[in-house]
Amino acid sequence: MIEWVESRNNLMVPMQNGVLLCSSIDPVAEAKKWVEKYIADINEYEVIFILGLAGGFHIKQLAQAIPDTEIIVIESLKPLEKELLSRRGPLQDNVTILAGYSINELKQNVYFRAGVKSIYRILKYPTSCRLNSDYYENVERLLCGHDYESLQFHLDGRQHLKSLFDEINLKKECSDTENITILDVEKSIRKKNKELSRDAMIFMTLRELVR
Amino acid sequence: MKILIMSLQRIGDIVMTTPTIDGLRKKYPKAKIHLLINEQFKHIIPLIENVDNAYFFPYKLIQTSLGEKDRSFFESYDLVDDLVRSLSAEGYDQIINLTHTRLSGWLAALISSPMKSGLVLNHQGIASFGSKWFEYLNRFGSRNKDEAFHFIDIFFYGAGLRGQRRIRLKETEKGINEANKLTLGITPYIVIQPLTSDVKKNWGFDNWKKAMQHINSVDKSRSFLLLGAPSEEIQLKKLSELLRLDKITHKVVICDFEAAFSILSDADLLITGDTSIKHIASATNTPILEISIGSSSYLRTGSYSSKALILQAKESCAPCNHSESCSFEQKCSMRISPDGVALAAQAMLEKNESNLRMLANEYSDDIDFIRVQFSKDGDWVSYSLSEGFSKSSIIKWIDRSSQRFLYNTDNNVEVQEYGSEGMNLSDTLSKIFPDRDKYNWLEMYKEIEMDCESFQGELETVLTELRVAIKNYGSDESLEPLMKRLNKLLENKKYSEEFSTHLRVLNDLINETFKNNSEFYVMKKAREVITESLKRVQVEIKIVRSLKNQTLEGV
Numbered sequence: 001m002i003e004w005v006e007s008r009n010n011l012m013v014p015m016q017n018g019v020l021l022c023s024s025i026d027p028v029a030e031a032k033k034w035v036e037k038y039i040a041d042i043n044e045y046e047v048i049f050i051l052g053l054a055g056g057f058h059i060k061q062l063a064q065a066i067p068d069t070e071i072i073v074i075e076s077l078k079p080l081e082k083e084l085l086s087r088r089g090p091l092q093d094n095v096t097i098l099a100g101y102s103i104n105e106l107k108q109n110v111y112f113r114a115g116v117k118s119i120y121r122i123l124k125y126p127t128s129c130r131l132n133s134d135y136y137e138n139v140e141r142l143l144c145g146h147d148y149e150s151l152q153f154h155l156d157g158r159q160h161l162k163s164l165f166d167e168i169n170l171k172k173e174c175s176d177t178e179n180i181t182i183l184d185v186e187k188s189i190r191k192k193n194k195e196l197s198r199d200a201m202i203f204m205t206l207r208e209l210v211r
Numbered sequence: 212m213k214i215l216i217m218s219l220q221r222i223g224d225i226v227m228t229t230p231t232i233d234g235l236r237k238k239y240p241k242a243k244i245h246l247l248i249n250e251q252f253k254h255i256i257p258l259i260e261n262v263d264n265a266y267f268f269p270y271k272l273i274q275t276s277l278g279e280k281d282r283s284f285f286e287s288y289d290l291v292d293d294l295v296r297s298l299s300a301e302g303y304d305q306i307i308n309l310t311h312t313r314l315s316g317w318l319a320a321l322i323s324s325p326m327k328s329g330l331v332l333n334h335q336g337i338a339s340f341g342s343k344w345f346e347y348l349n350r351f352g353s354r355n356k357d358e359a360f361h362f363i364d365i366f367f368y369g370a371g372l373r374g375q376r377r378i379r380l381k382e383t384e385k386g387i388n389e390a391n392k393l394t395l396g397i398t399p400y401i402v403i404q405p406l407t408s409d410v411k412k413n414w415g416f417d418n419w420k421k422a423m424q425h426i427n428s429v430d431k432s433r434s435f436l437l438l439g440a441p442s443e444e445i446q447l448k449k450l451s452e453l454l455r456l457d458k459i460t461h462k463v464v465i466c467d468f469e470a471a472f473s474i475l476s477d478a479d480l481l482i483t484g485d486t487s488i489k490h491i492a493s494a495t496n497t498p499i500l501e502i503s504i505g506s507s508s509y510l511r512t513g514s515y516s517s518k519a520l521i522l523q524a525k526e527s528c529a530p531c532n533h534s535e536s537c538s539f540e541q542k543c544s545m546r547i548s549p550d551g552v553a554l555a556a557q558a559m560l561e562k563n564e565s566n567l568r569m570l571a572n573e574y575s576d577d578i579d580f581i582r583v584q585f586s587k588d589g590d591w592v593s594y595s596l597s598e599g600f601s602k603s604s605i606i607k608w609i610d611r612s613s614q615r616f617l618y619n620t621d622n623n624v625e626v627q628e629y630g631s632e633g634m635n636l637s638d639t640l641s642k643i644f645p646d647r648d649k650y651n652w653l654e655m656y657k658e659i660e661m662d663c664e665s666f667q668g669e670l671e672t673v674l675t676e677l678r679v680a681i682k683n684y685g686s687d688e689s690l691e692p693l694m695k696r697l698n699k700l701l702e703n704k705k706y707s708e709e710f711s712t713h714l715r716v717l718n719d720l721i722n723e724t725f726k727n728n729s730e731f732y733v734m735k736k737a738r739e740v741i742t743e744s745l746k747r748v749q750v751e752i753k754i755v756r757s758l759k760n761q762t763l764e765g766v
Contacts (some may be wrong), residue, residue, distance in 0.1 A: 036288065044290070054237065065394075099618035120286070120292065122283070125282075144281060144282065144284060145285065154285060182277055195334045196334045196336065198321065201321055202291050204332075205291055206287050208312070208314035
């Protein structure tokens with residue numbers, strides 16, 4: 001159930017089941033603070049996935065700060081997107097909102113699929129993620145790809161890497177398939193003990209950077 | 212012509228690549244020269260000349276991405292993949308990897324180019340080097356205590372360059388302006404860089420304070436500038452507080468490398484530990500007093516300036532390994548006394564070389580006073596001001612000369628080339644031992660020639676025995692007697708003293724290779740090592756004969 005209340009500086013902010021999704025004092029200042037926290041670290045990325053639409057203030061601030069970067073917002077509540085857009089109009093051109101999608105639907109979504117093929121960063125909006133923690137944990141898990149199942153989803157979009165991963169058979173070689181690391185990949189590549197492909201050599205490079 | 216130079220370590224290492232960059236520019240005036248460095252050090256780029264484009268390896272970003280769970284599994288892969296694609300698209304004619312790490316070896320392998328030198332790993336993970344110099348770096352680069360060539364010279368020769376070389380940086384407008392603001396009204400001054408990137412190389416604030424007190428008590432005309440990076444400001448202010456109590460005129464100067472270079476250019480003296488600042492100062496005319504303690508290995512990375520004096524702590528464990536923590540309460544740091552540093556600084560400010568030699572003898576139990584010079588052919592040469600005129604010390608120089616000679620020439624060596632090598636060496640030796648007359652040298656060369664011939668004979672005998680053993684291997688005959696023979700050679704006191712660099716390679720081979728390999732493999736490797744040693748000692752004999760003949764002519 002989404003309700004809207006007016007903030008102290010006369011902006012409409014959403015509430016989910018009586019809980020405010022953003023500041024009722026100054027949501028813009030709060031959004032700016034949230035952006036400041038990340039802005040120095042996100043220049044290298046082609047796509048930013050934001051988990052949680054909330055009042056949209058943080059999306060607007062971030063989209064302004066990085067106008068050339070694609071932003072994909074994932075929101076658990078379908079009505080929130082509708083209501084927000086009807087109250088405020090469309091967000092910036094570099095923003096795509098995927099609201100109310102199940103994990104399986106996200107896996108099929110063309111924007112989501114294109115996004116995960118790029119160099120991306122995941123940013124969480126804390127209030128949204130706290131209120132709908134199960135949903136966002138699953139989305140994050142899928143985006144991170146550290147478990148075997150999510151990794152397979154990523155490999156579907158990276159055919160050149162899929163053949164390498166099929167060959168090294170991580171499911172068999174890895175002791176913890178819920179938390180696969182670069183070290184597991186490197187170990188499995190070494191076990192195969194054959195001429196390394198370009199992709200395999202990139203993983204060998206990465207291994208040197210693991211602390 | 213398009214060349215990529217890879218330098219994927221720290222600021223000091225990047226500065227140490229500049230003589231190679233300049234050398235390449237001189238050799239190929241129209242070439243496009245690109246540089247690949249770690250992103251966190253990109254602020255050094257404005258100081259570097261002759262680079263047409265710089266690429267940055269996102270080292271920290273990748274490392275963070277690999278270490279945090281909320282990052283995509285393929286983020287680090289994509290970052291490397293992207294960079295490698297961009298670099299490959301440049302179509303480099305040559306890649307020179309001046310970084311000696313496996314990470315850089317893999318990267319060098321991944322970037323397309325028909326010609327690569329420096330460490331490159333192939334599809335089986337096997338290393339190739341493309342130059343004997345980089346092979347040498349691989350063999351000795353990480354061992355701190357061996358006699359070695361300076362990294363700058365190894366890079367330069369490894370890139371196929373010859374001739375004079377120096378660190379050169381360009382002053383920027385921004386640097387000059389900032390330096391002027393920071394040093395307004397404070398001239399003349401001595402720059403102090405008390406902090407290093409490694410706690411083992413830090414001399415300690417108490418020592419710094421005492422040394423500055425001592426300098427200040429004799430010469431009040433100069434102020435001190437405590438130089439540091441923004442991350443060091445809080446610590447430097449603590450030292451500043453100590454100095455304030457003693458009424459020592461000073462200022463804490465926090466700035467970037469551009470301003471630091473301009474500040475150093477106008478300083479009367481820099482006193483520093485093993486820092487990137489000493490490399491930057493090597494591009495100025497400012498004298499450098501370097502305090503070498505902990506893992507600081509001056510033989511490889513000492514100040515590359517003929518105006519430098521290095522104070523090396525005489526502690527048996529120094530220099531230690533970079534990654535190991537100290538188990539001896541930093542005894543090396545205690546060896547270097549504040550008054551020793553202060554007196555050396557004064558002698559440097561007064562340009563009093565004889566005072567320095569006197570101090571070197573006075574402090575010789577604890578400190579090696581190392582002078583830096585450049586040989587006629589451009590090599591960095593360092594020697595102790597208290598070095599004794601001994602056979603093993605002269606052989607060390609001849610050995611070094613033969614090594615360089617062998618690596619830089621093919622097998623068709625003309626006799627006169629040994630002559631010019633001898634002349635260059637003679638010039639260097641006369642600087643190290645200025646008070647020796649021609650008769651001293653003649654006597655010395657005669658003895659060395661005999662020792663080299665004897666060592667050559669010994670190596671020839673061992674080599675013949677090895678060849679026979681390898682040829683006959685497969686019968687029931689054990690290789691044990693041969694192993695004993697090799698050990699006997701290693702245990703020969705005379706040889707191990709005078710030809711230590713030769714025998715150390717053999718010693719390492721036996722100790723390290725024997726653990727994991729068959730006797731037969733070790734013997735084959737030993738044959739390779741001894742063949743190479745034999746070649747070297749043959750060159751040594753020719754060089755010493757050239758030295759002897761030149762001295763005879765003089766007599």
